[in-house]
Amino acid sequence: METPQSVAATTVPTAGKAPEVSNVVTGDGIELPLYRWPVAAPRATVALVHGLAEHAGRYTALAQQLNAAGIELFAIDLRGHGRAPGLRVWVERFDDYLQDADALLDAAARSSAPLFLMGHSMGGEIAALYTIERAASRGRRLTGLILSSPALAPGRDVPRWMIGLSRIISRVWPRFPALKIDAALLSRNPAVVDNNLHDLLVHHGAVPARTGAEILLAMTRIERGRAGLRLPLLVYHGTRDKLTEPDGSRTFGAQAGSPDKTLTLYEGSYHETMNDLDRKQVIDALIEWIVKRAA
Template sequence: MADSREHTFTGTRGAITVREWPKEGPRYVVLLVHGYGEHMGRYEHVADSLVEHGAAVFGPDHMGHGKSEGERVFVDDFEDVVTDVRAVEELTRAAHPGVPVVLIGHSMGGLIASRYAQRYGSGLAALVLSGPVIGTWEVLRVLLAAPKPPEVPLDPTLLSRDPAVGAAYAADPLVWHGPFKRPTMEAFDRTLETIAKEGGIGPLPLLWVHGDDDRIVPLPGSRTGIDVFHGPDWTERVYPGARHEVFNETNKDEVLADVRRFVDRVLAR
């Protein structure tokens, strides 16, 4: 397991904790953007794979998530989260000037990373989206139509075919196990509209990875967003039978190998 350390900075809504997996003289830097209700501690094996591949890896716990400050899972404007991620990119560039930066976002992190690419994509080498909330997310329509969000947590069995993943998620004290919060859901809705309105990412290389049995962020809805978002250099990898967290799936080694090959191709240009 790669060594890691933590940094803290003042974000838009309070203190943000950043996890760094260092690499001396890295070929590239990875900026990891996690999903709803979770935290960067769940990405140790992803970081290990990327560090071994030659990357230095950085990732923040978003406001209201993990070890960062803020009301749990409360986000009233994802533009603020994007701004916080930008501060982390500036931290990486201070540590590794001139090194190409690859942005990887999962689920809600895919929403954040997509908007980030629209705002700051000219400075990125590549973008990877995993099960991204982009396009049409029918789950959100159901949540917003309800008089109040259901008092149930996310079903951990929908994360992966590996039952150990769901069990670890359910037992993790840094994971949010309570209901969705309406202001956060409304912020999701506004950001989806903003991404659709702002359009594509031009020449920025994109890798989109998704499980075809993802019932949290179903594949068809994300495709509607990807179709209008990607530029001419993009790659799609859909994994048969895989659920929402493809980085935690039974074929995670295949998924991470696809990410490494994509990065190799981009860096070789």
């Protein structure tokens, strides 16, 4: 386990070239925006699943750095997010998000380069569960799994009774406005926080109770299946993340069955390590890990 120290950075990550934009259709007929940042003769392809309440366009700066390293990036807006249709941040069943991941991978798999599935925050939860439960049955040939600040466990301060109550509320009042995401907890960089608050494609309202309950139930499924994971695995998390639980990453890294696994904890970083003060160190390490396994 590595615990890098922070280095200073004071500006918002610089946006890169605009992606190619098209659409994909999920197995249940939902049309989602697909974003591709291509490179000629890529050495690797990354299929990225974004987090709760955000959208794929927030990863343009990351795409620029991946492209510079010869890595192409594919991403979608999940249903109910960004430019995708649907009630904002609503999901009836967590498996609906797995259908979105399926559509993303269908598009990304057309590349001949080694394919990595990556997810941030709730997207990390989606990527982990997809890999555990669906990748093999779908015949996916993945080279690695990358989890950035993944939502893999409830917060350490969340009592069990509250988790049980969330499931009851989900059944009787599924659209109850259960919680809001505090943008100040995303990054120590105030420019990142300000950009998030003024991003019209980010959902700044409440998250419905049903969505929250489905996120919690998916954590249990991941816990049951993580020992069977065999893909090369990279997990990284900020130690001061208050939106997803760093201990969830620690436990997942320890219990995952992958013989090739790397857990990195970034000391002092908030939730979006790739947009925090030590973002260069985070992304350099990400690229190095991908390139080594794509060779």
